[in-house]
Amino acid sequence: MISRLSEQDCRYYLIEVRDLQEAIEIAAKIPGAIRGCVELRAVADDAQTRALGFDWCRHGVYAGRRPRPSHSRSACSNCFRSRVMVTSKSRSVTRSTTADTSAAVDDFMVRLAHPHKDAxxxxxxxxxxxxxxxxxxxxxxxPSFRTHEYFATTHLRAKNGIGLILHLGAKARGNQAIQIDDADRLLAWLADDRAMVSFVGVEDLRAKARALQDVVRQWLRFV
Structure with a gap:
């Protein structure tokens, strides 16, 4: 039976991740990605999984130094939009997925039941x-915000109102010192590299809008 297979699986890892980006980052740390490649395949195939960026056929996505040469996007119309290539030495991996769009946020907001939706x-x-x-x-x-890396995420579970958590993305950056001129004292520091701005409602948000924009502009220098 094994001799008839065109592929042989010598090892696999079953992991639960938030999205494709996190799956790639984990796969890049597997020793086999240093010289070869690690194939990523979604276990589930449903709308929720595809919304997280897992949108490919059974051929999967490959992470590592060498892409699998026997398969290309042109050979399969159901394949993922673009090939993902990462190595174990990559600092970070950035790939735009269906979840990384305003359309995804619009859809999220349609389905969201929240007392401060307007805010x-x-x-x-x-x-x-x-x-x-x-x-x-x-x-x-x-709903989150990014440039080349996600740096801010809406806090939807605040006791009163909403919040915006400023951070440096999913990947640890070491002991990076962040200094922000926060004259209006908007920031509540959660860690050395993480802070939150809270708003009790839409009017409070509008009142703090200019100060918030100034803080975010400064934060972007550290992202």
């Missing part, structure tokens, strides 16, 4: 208006 929508407009390099997507099951 969340206003927060999106304010943050996206800070700089043309800022984009949005659904990360950590919440």
């Amino acid at each position: 969340i929508q206003a927060l999106r407009r304010i943050v996206l208006g800070i700089d043309s390099s800022i984009m949005e997507g659904v990360k950590w099951n919440a």
Whole structure:
């Protein structure tokens, strides 16, 4: 039976991840990715899984130094949109997926039941208006903001109102010192590289909008 297989699986890992980006980062740390490649395949094939960026056929996505030469996008119309290549030495991996779009956030907001939905929508407009390099997507099951890396995530479970958590993405950066001129004292520091701005509602958000934009502009220098 084994001799008839065109492929042989010598080892596999079953992991639960938030999205394709996290799956790639984990796969890049597997020793086999140093000289060869590690194949990623989604176990589930449903709308929720595809919304997280796992949108490919049974051929999977490959992480490592060598792509699998026997398969290409042109050979299969159901394949993922673009091949993902990472190595174990990569600092970070950035790939735009269906979850990394404003359309994904729009869909998320349609389905979201939240007492401060108007404040969340206003927060999106304010943050996206800070700089043309800022984009949005659904990360950590919440509207989030990114440039080349996610740096801010909407806090939907605040006791009163909503919050915006400023961070440096999913990957640890070491002891990076962040210094922000926060004259209006918006920031509540959660760690050396993480802080939160809270808003009790949409009017509070609008009142703090200019100060928030100034803080985010400074934060982007550390992302």
